[in-house]
Amino acid sequence: MSGKALNIGDQFPNFTADTSVGQIDFYDWMQDSWAILFSHPADFTPVCTTELSRVAALVPEFQRRGVKPIALSCDTVASHKGWIEDIKSFDKLSSFDYPIIADDKRELALKFNMLDKDEINAEGIPLTCRAVFVVDEKKKLRLSILYPATTGRNFDEILRVIDSLQLTQTKSVATPADWKQGGKCMVLPTVKAEDIPKLFPDGIETIEVPSGKSYLRITPQP
Ligand code: BEZ
Numbered sequence: 012m013s014g015k016a017l018n019i020g021d022q023f024p025n026f027t028a029d030t031s032v033g034q035i036d037f038y039d040w041m042q043d044s045w046a047i048l049f050s051h052p053a054d055f056t057p058v059c060t061t062e063l064s065r066v067a068a069l070v071p072e073f074q075r076r077g078v079k080p081i082a083l084s085c086d087t088v089a090s091h092k093g094w095i096e097d098i099k100s101f102d103k104l105s106s107f108d109y110p111i112i113a114d115d116k117r118e119l120a121l122k123f124n125m126l127d128k129d130e131i132n133a134e135g136i137p138l139t140c141r142a143v144f145v146v147d148e149k150k151k152l153r154l155s156i157l158y159p160a161t162t163g164r165n166f167d168e169i170l171r172v173i174d175s176l177q178l179t180q181t182k183s184v185a186t187p188a189d190w191k192q193g194g195k196c197m198v199l200p201t202v203k204a205e206d207i208p209k210l211f212p213d214g215i216e217t218i219e220v221p222s223g224k225s226y227l228r229i230t231p232q233p
Pocket of ligand 1: 052053056057058059060130138160161
């Protein structure tokens with residue numbers, strides 16, 4: 012039985028799990044940080060190795076944003092510990108500073124709907140897909156992405172989305188296509204014209220369009 016699909020804004024359920032750094036209670040482990048939980052099909056697989064090594068290199072970037080990374084793979088703690096040595100060696104990393112959950116019984120994979128029915132292992136069991144959950148300090152789900160096992164994730168993109176999530180939760184803007192930290196933003200459609208001077212004292216630019224509607228309102232990043 013798989014779990015209920017989680018939507019953005021849902022409370023992310025707590026869980027306990029064995030990991031490469033011991034048993035954790037997810038909420039206690041998060042403390043007041045955000046978390047990125049990302050899943051993998053299996054240990055000692057090539058794409059997963061590149062992904063875990065990339066995240067290990069990006070730990071300072073996640074820390075700067077107050078986000079704690081945690082991986083999940085459907086193998087045991089002993090297997091994870093052996094694999095971590097390969098991951099470190101692959102990218103010549105001196106340390107590996109985040110936990111890997113040992114979901115060898117696929118309990119969390121089922122609970123969080125991470126199984127990919129099209130990717131079957133040698134025993135005929137479905138593998139986990141590459142799920143990404145970004146959870147905020149209130150334990151709310153802020154982002155979820157599902158990739159197939161055959162496509163490695165772009166973690167620069169995930170950092171970019173986290174930047175957008177953290178900016179747009181406090182400012183009356185949304186971030187446009189391909190936005191990057193420091194780039195121009197769009198004024199939220201819900202902002203009334205009379206509130207613009209108060210919210211955007213430096214003014215905004217409104218792009219004229221054939222419809223005559225004034226919805227393309229651009230501001231430097233607040
Ligand atoms: C990999 O990590 O390389 C991989 C794992 C399962 C299926 C396909 C690729």
